[in-house]
Amino acid sequence: MSRTFAVGLALVACAGGARAQTGRGAARRSHALLAQAQSLWRGIAVRDSVANARTAWERRARRFDAGPLTVLLPDAVGTETGFRITAGAAEYLRDALPARFLAVRVVVALAATGVDSTVRTERLRNRARIPVGVEPRPDTLADGWSVAAAVAWDYRETLDSTWRGWLPPDLGLGWTPKRDGPATVRELMRGDTRVGAGCLEGKVDACRLWLGLDADTEPYKVRYRPRELQALVSGRWFPTHQSAELAQQCAAEARDACLRLTSLGYLPPIPAGPSPRASFVRFVLTRSRPGALPQALQDRAGSVGDRLVRATGVAEDSLVQGWRAWVLTEGGMPEVTANLRDAWPVAVFAGLLVLAAARSGRWR
């Protein structure tokens, strides 16, 4: 605004100068005005450069470590917040990612400046950088989830196609029973597929199909009924002419068209969405020994289910049964209970209150 004002003032001064060719006094006045405008301009430039230098100083990259995780954040986030973010991210990633992966990566906030020099001085040159798009404000960084999610995305890209096709984008590490459990249960209850309804009923085979744990040769045939594929197609947008035409035919109950459409890869081969699959990852992480999930993720042979069985040492059916019970009860939605565990605090507290009331009162 001040810059615009100064430029405007200079223009007025110049215009005034052109008009003032008629008199000497007027020319002097216009010169004085021009000098004043130039002085203003210089002041603004100095102020801007100082502000820029200050911003650059505040945004200079600063190293924070938590275990094998190294993060470069803008200095403006502060020491305490920086360590909190890094520790929070490390907590999200704990037992899920191999330490050797984290040891060769450095997470770099895009808002940070002077990253190259920090990388040089901190001896991080050999590490691959993971950019994280966060502003240097503590509230946007929350509890380190942005950093953890960026690392999880990067790690997912290093996995084989079986894992990349199955895992949610953030590997499901952000899934929490309290926050995401109800959404997972609602998806299970939606009952828009036969296998989903079967899983809700407690059929383990149906759960395996719904979660896409097995390497089925014809996934669309075994996991969906033709009517379900038609329902899946309706209301969905298809980018190519061929796929749109096939979708129309599929919606008009042409079964072959539906199957041809699936071969184009526009329909999800796994009926369960990212939230239930994330809950499965979280279940494995919670209930198995430390290091089991990284071992499964590094495994490149067989289906997702086979890999998890090898890593956890638990039969696939037991894993699935355990997950179902966990999501439907303890993890996602606890049962409606009223047992001795609930009753005794009430009884003790009420008893103490009445004893207190009996000891003293208004008419004693």
Place this chain on the structure above:
Amino acid sequence: MYRQILYVQWCALRLPVVLLGVLAFALPLLTVTYGGGLEGAPPGQVAQWLYAAQQIGQLVPYVAMLAGVLLGIGSWAPDHAGKHVYALSLPVTRARYVWLRFAAGTTLLLVPVTAIGIGALVATVSVRLPSGVHAYPLALTARFLLAAFVCYAIFFTIAISTRRAALAVLGGIGGLLLADAVLWGFGVGATVTPTVFMWLTNWPGPLSILIGRWALFDV
């Protein structure tokens, strides 16, 4: 003696007790006003129905609190109105009188508890649930009983407490808020009031029963 106290209490509280009974009976029935035939229901309907049922279930602890407050304070209303002359005229100790009043109030509390139990059973019988979804009429009734009982005990004690005790409670609450303000003023991250609240509402806190899961129909 108990029967006389119960009769006196019933005379003083019959209107709120009956109203609470009607409310408690109607609440579970509201759940099934969305329809009862869910076997083979179209996709999505079960989830929506369950969501609505759970939203209605969230009202149950509030009714339990209302019952506890009304009966707890109402138990002493005749005594306050009569300046405790009736109580002093009885040939019983104060402690025994308090226990009799408490027992009579607890008996009256059973009216809304029984009503919600009957309502929950009627609602359960009237629906055909899909597999995977269960009804919890007994658990809901028992939770209602515990929640109403703890609220009743709190307000029963507050209603008969001395002025000094009431001031101590108020002072305690004020002290917590003041401690929070002082900590905030010094830039300390710790908070006292939320910690106390968490302690009260997380098991084995006495108010944890009010916070848990309240739904007649659930997975």
